[in-house]
Amino acid sequence: MSTTGRTATAAPDAVAATLREAPFVRILAAADGDSVAASGVVARALDCPFQVSVTRTAAERERRVAAVADDHPSDAAATLVVGDDADGPALAGRETPASVTAADVARELGASPDPVLALAGVVAAGEMPGAGESASLLAAAEDRGLVERRPGVAVPTADLTDGLAHTTLVHADFSGDPTAAGAALADLDLPAERDETARRAVASLVAIAASGGDDTPPRAAAAAERALRPYATPESPFATLGGYADVLATAAEAAPGTAVALALGHDARDGALTAWRDAAERAHRALREATTGRYDGLFVARYDAAPVATTARLLRDFRSPEPVALVVGDGEAAAAAVDDRTIGAAMRAGADAVGGEAGGDGHTGYARFDPDEDDGAASPDTKEFIAAFRGAL
Structure with a gap:
C-alpha cells in the first residue's frame, strides 16, 4: 500500500462503471467516520450483493480481499477501497472528503444519496458542511428539510x-x-x-x-x-x-x-x-493521564487504554504544542498531523522496526505491533517504534 496519501481518487463515473458490472462488490473502508459514511453511501446505491469491512492496515486489507475471494472466486468481483490508496478503484478522501465523491458515485449509479449521511462524513473528515464540493449536498438537505x-x-x-x-x-x-x-x-x-x-x-x-x-x-x-x-x-x-x-x-x-x-x-x-x-x-482520560514526551515537531502520549486514533486527533487539536501528535497504546499507535507530514510512511517505518503492520496517508496513520512486556513501563518494542517513527518524519 502506498502511504503517502498522494494517489488521486478515481473519477466517480469510472468507479460507477466498475461497480455497475460487478456481480459482487467488496468495500474496504479505513477506520474513520468519513470512510465509513462514504462506504454506506456507495453500498446503498448498489444493485448487487456486497460486503463492507473496516480495515486499518495494508496487511489487514489484503487478508480481507483474500478471504472474500475464497467465498466469491469470480474474477469479476470488484473491490473498492475507501480512505486509502489502492491498485483498483479507490476513494482516497484527502483532497475532497470521500463522502462527497461517494455521493457522486451513487448518482452515477442512478441512486439518490442520503445527503445527511454524506454530510456527516464531511464533518468527520474535518470540514464544515457545505464547504467546497459539499455545497450541493447541503443544499439538497436544506431543500428537503433534513437539516436546519x-x-x-x-x-x-x-x-x-x-x-x-x-x-x-x-x-x-x-x-x-x-x-x-x-x-x-x-x-x-x-x-x-x-x-x-x-x-x-x-x-x-x-x-x-x-x-x-x-x-x-x-x-x-x-x-x-x-x-x-x-x-x-x-x-x-x-x-x-x-x-x-x-x-x-x-x-x-x-x-x-x-x-x-x-x-x-x-x-x-x-x-x-x-x-x-x-x-x-x-x-x-488519556489526554489527562498519559505519559508524554515532547520532541522537535512531535508530541507523544503513552496510555494503554486509549482509543488511539480518537485520542491522537484530540491531542493534535487541543493539547499538542507540536504539529504531529502520536498516541501509543497497548500494541497499537496512531498519529495525526496538522498538515501533510507523510505520517503513513512514518507509521510504516515504525511498524517495520518492530515487526508490525501499518496504514495511513500524509496526515494520519495507524500501526499495530506486539510489544514486549516491561512491567508497565514503555517496552523495548514501544521505544523502538517511537524512535523509528521519529526518524522517518
Whole structure:
C-alpha cells in the first residue's frame, strides 16, 4: 500500500462503471467516520450483493480481499477501497472528503444519496458542511428539510449533559465526566426550554472551555468551531449533523461493525452511542493521564487504554504544542498531523522496526505491533517504534 496519501481518487463515473458490472462488490473502508459514511453511501446505491469491512492496515486489507475471494472466486468481483490508496478503484478522501465523491458515485449509479449521511462524513473528515464540493449536498438537505442550522453545540443526543461529557469534537475540563459537564451547565442557569439565548450561552461555554487553557494550542479555537452552530437533523438517528459525525468517527475505531451497520441504515443507534460514550471517556482520560514526551515537531502520549486514533486527533487539536501528535497504546499507535507530514510512511517505518503492520496517508496513520512486556513501563518494542517513527518524519 502506498502511504503517502498522494494517489488521486478515481473519477466517480469510472468507479460507477466498475461497480455497475460487478456481480459482487467488496468495500474496504479505513477506520474513520468519513470512510465509513462514504462506504454506506456507495453500498446503498448498489444493485448487487456486497460486503463492507473496516480495515486499518495494508496487511489487514489484503487478508480481507483474500478471504472474500475464497467465498466469491469470480474474477469479476470488484473491490473498492475507501480512505486509502489502492491498485483498483479507490476513494482516497484527502483532497475532497470521500463522502462527497461517494455521493457522486451513487448518482452515477442512478441512486439518490442520503445527503445527511454524506454530510456527516464531511464533518468527520474535518470540514464544515457545505464547504467546497459539499455545497450541493447541503443544499439538497436544506431543500428537503433534513437539516436546519441553529445556535448551540453539535451533540448526538437530546441530553445536553451526555453530549458535552462525551463529545470528541472538543476537549475541555468537563470532557469525559458527566458530573462535571452537568455542573458546568448548572452554572449557566438555563431555562427548562432552551431558547436561542440559552443555546448561545452553551456554545460560549464550550468555545471558552475548549480553547482558553494555558496548555491549549492556538489551533484549538479553530478545531472547536466544528462543534458550534450545529445543523439539527430531525429525521436522522442523531440530534445534529456534528453529533452524527462524532458517533461515526468514534465507532469506526471502537466498534467498526456497529459503525458500518449505522452507515448502511440499520438500527444501530443504541450500540453506536454506547461505543461513543466508552471511547470518549477513555480518550479524554488519556489526554489527562498519559505519559508524554515532547520532541522537535512531535508530541507523544503513552496510555494503554486509549482509543488511539480518537485520542491522537484530540491531542493534535487541543493539547499538542507540536504539529504531529502520536498516541501509543497497548500494541497499537496512531498519529495525526496538522498538515501533510507523510505520517503513513512514518507509521510504516515504525511498524517495520518492530515487526508490525501499518496504514495511513500524509496526515494520519495507524500501526499495530506486539510489544514486549516491561512491567508497565514503555517496552523495548514501544521505544523502538517511537524512535523509528521519529526518524522517518
